[in-house]
Amino acid sequence: MKRFYAVGFALLLAFDTLNLICFKLAGTEALPVAMDIAWLLRVFSHPWIYGAVVGYIGAFVTWMSLLKHAPIGPAFAASHLEVISVMLLSWWMFSEPVTATQIAGALAIVAGIVCLAFAESREETAADAVPA
Incomplete structure (x- = not known):
């Protein structure tokens, strides 16, 4: 099951990062912003917007699959790792x-995920120790 979590969260991170970086690239390519048909055509003429859509759909499907099995606390926290990956890729x-x-915010995100993961593993250990 831990392998499922590791692969699932790695996929979620990859899809979320792809989504956000592609949106950034699509937005940069579509400048200047104007709310008209010409601007929309300019946005949809770049492949980055389609990468963003693929990333969004992939992240949604991966997230829904993870929620079937993963504990919600660590799963929700880990789903925010893309903040760190996008920050680093943007740099x-x-x-x-x-x-x-x-950097302090990124460290706080990682610390929160680690704390939730340890708390979850302790709960699982305690639940396994209780006789049925």
Whole structure:
């Protein structure tokens, strides 16, 4: 079951990251923003928007599959790891600055996930120890 979680959350992270990075690329390619048909055609003429759609659909299907089996607390927390991956990829791909506040936030996300995972494993251990 742990392998299922690891693969599932890795897929969720990949799809969510793909979605957000592709939206960023599609938005950059579609500048300047104008709410008219020409702008919409410009948006949909770039493959990045389709990568975003694939990422969104993949993330949705993966998330629904994970929710059938994974404990909700750690699952919900781990679903926010894309904040960190997108921050790092934006720094690398788009030369966006990463501030100390963002690093502290990323560390808080990871710490929260670790705490929830340990709490969940303790609950499972305690439940297994209780005689039926």
